[in-house]
Amino acid sequence: MQLYINTYGAYVHIKDEMFEIRIKKDKEIEKHHYSAKKVTSIIISLGAALSSDAVKLAVENNIDIVFADWNGFPYGRIWHSKLGSTTKIRKAQLEASLNETGLKWIKEWVSEKIRNQTDFIKKLKKHRQTKADYLSAKIEKLQALEISITKLKGNCVADVADTIRGIEGTAGRLYFETLNYVLPEEYQFNGRSSRPAKDPFNTFLNYSYGVLYGKIEKALMIAGLDPYVGFLHRDDYNQLSFVFDFIEPYRIYADTVVFRLFSAKKVNKSNTDKITRGYYLNKEGKELLINAFNNYFENDTIRYKGRNQTRSNAIQMDAHSFANSLIKS
Secondary structure, eight states: OEEEEOSTTOEEEEETTEEEEEEEETTEEEEEEEETTTOOEEEEOTTOEEOHHHHHHHHHTTOEEEEEOTTSOEEEEEOOSOOOOOHHHHHHHHHHTTSHHHHHHHHHHHHHHHHHHHHHHHHHHHTOGGGHHHHHHHHHHHHHHHHHHHTOOOSSHHHHHHHHHHHHHHHHHHHHHHHHHHSOGGGOOSSOOOSSBSSHHHHHHHHHHHHHHHHHHHHHHHTTOOTTOOSSSOOOTTOOHHHHHHTGGGHHHHHHHHHHHHHTTOOOGGGEEEETTEEEEOHHHHHHHHHHHHIIIIISEEEETTEEEEHHHHHHHHHHHHHHHHHHO
16 A cells, blocks of 8 residues: 555654554544555655654665655655665666667657557547547547657657657647547646646646656666666756656556546545646645545556556556566667
């Protein structure tokens, strides 16, 4: 299980070799206990605290602790000092970022992202026959963009980086235009926006991506990969460039969780707060999203490589497969 600590003033410490979370409510203290054997990660929002004993118990049980901002974006984490990564994998990753191997993978990840977007719209079309013509037109355009990615030629990512970004940006615009078109009128939005989000839909989506970033970073580090050595995204100071590369095929998971909440009209005005120039996801909104997110990632299963797997396990397996491909190539 993952523990999300997003209540202001919450305190995590140790009681009888278990994590104890103390939350003050109406002058009383609520206490919740969790076995370290059942916890896989702890995500702590601003305004919460944890003891050094809790850190020690987490490290001893290989539980990563993630510190997230109000938008769910991870800004720091605590890991076991023995990550199990190898120098060989990271050297191969660095080499791939400068040659045709990196280009091969970027084309594959971006193509899969666009293909996932297309498949999602196809599913929407099945239950929206009155909008079939509009959706079919979007599907054709996205399929053409995916083909354009596969046909790109170059010796490294740098040769075609601008073209890839342009195609990816066009696909994203078409995709989110389509999601907006099929949403109930009260939830519709005007394109993607972030920091701050300009509407409730983007507020939920941004927070969902933030949580997903943390999952991807963890999967990469466990597989021995360097989250900072990217192929397509620029290596800016302290930027998790490779997380932003590797996440592309899995963004559809976050999209699905958020879209389902809105299309089922489970989101209401009390889930977000209006702030200067945008919206903010409040405590109630975070609880709604995190519950749906965790259920989708940790409880639902998909058929993956001949076995039923959670989506979290599938991402981890993909990270290991990619790392192994680097050192075998």
